[in-house]
Amino acid sequence: MYKTWEELKDACKLCTKCGLCEDRTNVVFGIGVKDAEVMFIGEGPGENEDLQGEPFVGRAGKLLDKMLEAVDLSRDKNIYIANMVKCRPPKNRDPKPEETELCIDWLRNQVKLMRPKIIVCLGRIAAAKLIKADIKITKEHGVWFEKNGTLMMAMLHPAALLRDPRKKPEAFEDFLKLQEKINEVCRHTY
Ligand code: URA
Ligand code: SF4
Numbered sequence: 001m002y003k004t005w006e007e008l009k010d011a012c013k014l015c016t017k018c019g020l021c022e023d024r025t026n027v028v029f030g031i032g033v034k035d036a037e038v039m040f041i042g043e044g045p046g047e048n049e050d051l052q053g054e055p056f057v058g059r060a061g062k063l064l065d066k067m068l069e070a071v072d073l074s075r076d077k078n079i080y081i082a083n084m085v086k087c088r089p090p091k092n093r094d095p096k097p098e099e100t101e102l103c104i105d106w107l108r109n110q111v112k113l114m115r116p117k118i119i120v121c122l123g124r125i126a127a128a129k130l131i132k133a134d135i136k137i138t139k140e141h142g143v144w145f146e147k148n149g150t151l152m153m154a155m156l157h158p159a160a161l162l163r164d165p166r167k168k169p170e171a172f173e174d175f176l177k178l179q180e181k182i183n184e185v186c187r188h189t190y
Contacts (some may be wrong), residue, residue, distance in 0.1 A: 001109055005034055008109050012086060018102040020087035020095075026053035027087055032080035032173060037186040038073065038178075039116040040064075041107070043125040043157070045093050050075045050088035055081045060158040064122070067158070067172060068092075071179040078189045082110055084126050100129060117185050118151055120178065142174040142179070151181065166187030 013027045019020045028045040031054050035058045048058035056064050065074070073079050083115035085095040085103045095103075111119070121127035131145050131152050145152045182189050 001112065003113075006112055008106070008113065012106045014046060015086070015103075015106070017091070018085075018087075018099045020085060020089060020099055020103075023090055024087040025050045025101065026055055028055050028083060029106075030080060030082035032075040033054055034079055034080070034114065035188075036078060036080040036114060036181060037112070037117045037189045038079045038120065039114060040079060040120045040122055041126045042083045042122040043079070044085040044120050045088040046092050047088070055083050056158075059162060063161060064158045067175050070172070071117075071175045072190060080116070081111075084129060085112060100125075104129070114146060117151060118178070118181060119152045121152065121154045123160065124154075127154035127163060141171070142177055144177075151185065153178065153181075 002011060009029050012029050015021060026045075028049050041057060045055065045118045046058050046060075049055055050062075051171065055061070068074055068079070075081055084100050084107065086106060087103075089095050089099070121130050124135065127135045127137055127140075131147070131154055135154060137154055137156065141154050141156050143153065147186060153174065156167055160170050161171050
């Protein structure tokens with residue numbers, strides 16, 4: 001456990017704990033406001049993220065930013081965004097359970113330092129690991145769970161919305177639920 005954000009970030013940038021370190025251009029540690037009350041967690045970096053060293057900067061990221069903006073959230077202003085694994089899996093395959101297991105200490109340390117009130121899991125991989133193993137994302141997105149005093153919700157992954165735009169309205173409803181909850185439990189997000 002690192003006690004400061006900078007120490008944690010510096011150590012993470014040098015990580016070689018799993019095989020994903022071999023082909024990476026950048027470790028994608030995370031981006032946003034360090035005292036955020038709301039944290040979003042995706043799956044892992046894709047090609048653009050690997051090249052730029054920042055999460056969600058490709059097409060899915062642009063869609064995410066648009067939906068965030070509609071509820072007055074942004075990585076520049078009031079949230080933090082990270083991923084389950086911090087290095088890009090080859091050809092954008094799903095991270096393997098052993099890679100996630102090795103990487104998750106970095107994320108846990110981020111959560112411990114940030115102490116967000118709300119964690120939003122983007123997609124099944126993050127939701128299954130952080131909320132519950134057998135989560136059915138199609139049915140249980142938008143549902144609130146509470147774990148160790150932190151409110152958690154799964155959302156459909158923005159990449160899934162690009163594949164099937166018909167799901168956008170139900171995905172957007174989850175952002176409205178999030179907005180409502182932020183108004184209820186957060187102090188300085190809005
Ligand atoms: N998809 C993710 O899950 N994370 C990113 O950072 C980019 C795309
Ligand atoms: Fe380390 Fe995580 Fe990168 Fe693997 S994916 S090398 S555990 S930072």
